[in-house]
Structure formats: C-alpha cells, structure tokens
Amino acid sequence: MNCASRWMMAWLISVASSLAGAADTQAAMHLALATRPQKTQPADPSAEAGPVASPAEQLLRALLVDRMSVDQERQLGARIVGNLLGVAPLLDDAALQRYVNLVGRWVAAQGERPELEWRFGVIDSEDVNAFAAPGGYVLITKGLYRRLKNEAELAGVLGHEIGHVARRHHVKLLQRSHMLATLGGAVVKEVPDEHERMQNIVGRGAEIAARALDKAAEYEADRIGMILAARAGYDAYGLPMVLREIGHLSEKDDRVALLFKTHPHPDTRLDHLAEAVDTRLDALDEGALLEQRFVRLK
Numbered sequence: 001m002n003c004a005s006r007w008m009m010a011w012l013i014s015v016a017s018s019l020a021g022a023a024d025t026q027a028a029m030h031l032a033l034a035t036r037p038q039k040t041q042p043a044d045p046s047a048e049a050g051p052v053a054s055p056a057e058q059l060l061r062a063l064l065v066d067r068m069s070v071d072q073e074r075q076l077g078a079r080i081v082g083n084l085l086g087v088a089p090l091l092d093d094a095a096l097q098r099y100v101n102l103v104g105r106w107v108a109a110q111g112e113r114p115e116l117e118w119r120f121g122v123i124d125s126e127d128v129n130a131f132a133a134p135g136g137y138v139l140i141t142k143g144l145y146r147r148l149k150n151e152a153e154l155a156g157v158l159g160h161e162i163g164h165v166a167r168r169h170h171v172k173l174l175q176r177s178h179m180l181a182t183l184g185g186a187v188v189k190e191v192p193d194e195h196e197r198m199q200n201i202v203g204r205g206a207e208i209a210a211r212a213l214d215k216a217a218e219y220e221a222d223r224i225g226m227i228l229a230a231r232a233g234y235d236a237y238g239l240p241m242v243l244r245e246i247g248h249l250s251e252k253d254d255r256v257a258l259l260f261k262t263h264p265h266p267d268t269r270l271d272h273l274a275e276a277v278d279t280r281l282d283a284l285d286e287g288a289l290l291e292q293r294f295v296r297l298k
Contacts, residue, residue: 077135151290156239163224235287
C-alpha cells in the first residue's frame with residue numbers, strides 16, 4: 001500500500017471511528033422539563049427514562065438533526081487528527097510549529113468561527129497535501145510546506161483549510177449521507193454490545209466517508225482562503241501561486257496522488273478562482289509576501 005493509500009485509509013477510519021465521541025445533554029434536559037410533578041414518592045428514574053444513549057448514538061443524532069455543539073465538533077476533529085497523526089506524526093521542530101500556529105491563528109481570526117480554538121501543525125510526510133478536521137484542526141504536510149516560498153503562500157494554504165472548517169464542509173458531508181440516516185436507526189438494533197456497535201460504526205462509517213468533498217466545497221474554500229489572507233494583510237494571490245506550483249507536478253507522482261484524487265486539478269481551481277475574483281481585488285492595497293520572515297524547514 002503506497003503512502004497515498006495509507007492516508008486515504010487513515011482518513012476513512014479516523015472519520016468513522018470519531019463517531020464514537022462526544023456527549024449531548026439536551027435529551028436529559030428535555031426529559032427533566034417534560035416530567036410531571038410527583039405527588040407521591042418519585043419512581044426509580046432508571047425505570048422511567050429507559051436506556052441512556054451511548055456516545056456514538058448521541059453524536060449520530062446530533063449530526064442527523066444538525067445540532068452538533070462546538071464541543072462535539074471539537075471532539076470529532078480531535079479523534080480524526082489523532083488517527084492521522086498515528087500515520088504521520090507532527091514534525092519535531094517546535095519553532096516551526098509555533099510559527100505555523102501564529103500565522104494560522106491570525107488568518108483564522110479574520111473569519112467567522114471565533115468560538116473555535118484553532119490548532120495548526122506540520123506533519124512528517126513527503127506527500128504534497130493539507131488536511132482539515134472539524135473543530136478547528138488544520139494540518140499541512142512537510143512535502144507541501146517545503147514547496148512554499150513565503151508567508152503569504154502559507155497563509156493562503158491555511159486559509160483554504162480554515163474555509164473547510166468554517167463552512168463545516170466535512171460535517172455537512174456526513175449529514176447529507178443517506179447511509180448516516182440508516183446508521184442512526186439500525187446500528188443500535190443490530191448490535192447490543194457497545195464495543196461491537198462501535199466497530200460496526202467504524203466499518204459502515206468508512207463507506208460513508210469514501211467520497212471526497214464535492215468540487216463546490218473546494219472552490220468555496222479557495223475563495224475563502226484568498227479573502228482571509230487578504231484581510232490578514234497578505235498578498236491575496238499566495239494560494240493561486242501555490243496552486244500553479246502544484247499544477248506542474250505529474251499526476252503520476254505519488255506525492256500528489258491523494259491530493260489529485262480528492263481535489264479538482266489545480267489548473268481547474270485556478271480557472272474558477274480567476275472567474276470568481278475577476279477585478280474585485282484590484283482596488284486592494286498590495287499585500288505582503290513576507291519572504292524574509294518565512295520560517296523554512298531545517
């Protein structure tokens with residue numbers, strides 16, 4: 001199994017296994033408010049309330065009704081990232097990691113999700129790619145970071161991934177899936193044991209997550225990446241410069257196999273950006289590239 005295949009498998013398993021996380025108190029609150037006052041000795045609550053939903057059931061229900069809390073979104077993302085880091089750990093360079101977090105958080109501060117505790121990291125992989133997970137997690141590979149020439153390009157790449165999180169693209173993909181609705185109604189009946197139930201969710205959830213984000217989501221994230229970088233004071237064309245660089249790589253190159261499989265080709269993305277931007281950024285002051293401040297790999 002090549003590196004790209006391992007990344008895809010890790011992503012599928014991580015999204016699926018993350019369905020086992022998070023707790024939701026709304027059901028218990030609703031039950032309390034709906035309970036009639038007792039004139040006699042209260043009955044045993046366990047006999048009245050019925051079985052308590054497992055963490056997996058709670059998260060599935062939250063996804064299905066589009067009521068995932070920030071904490072649930074964060075826990076979902078943490079589990080996804082934990083699995084990805086099991087395949088490719090964070091690069092052992094504390095100064096670089098601090099720098100990427102400073103840039104990423106400044107770019108994220110220009111966006112629409114101030115309630116998230118954004119976390120960024122460079123992972124030890126030669127693949128040319130970047131990943132986002134719900135709850136404010138963004139990872140960029142060493143292979144992609146090495147190809148960046150300045151801080152504006154880094155801001156554009158991080159801005160694209162921030163866009164995915166801000167617009168909840170991965171969460172919406174799960175919500176849209178008809179298979180998720182099937183899981184919500186069937187898994188608990190088929191498997192009584194909680195451990196086996198989690199394994200069942202992992203297997204079926206992998207099938208749910210076997211698709212990439214749709215092209216519209218990628219194009220939207222590209223636009224958001226340019227906008228956030230410009231708001232942060234960077235050259236807005238940092239991301240297009242990166243796309244142009246990546247577009248020169250062969251589709252047969254293993255380092256970009258997963259990127260090209262899960263994203264439209266960089267040339268197509270550039271065409272869509274050019275059409276969307278047109279002359280809208282012409283009135284902006286020239287943004288900074290900050291090539292000298294850019295922290296390079298050791």
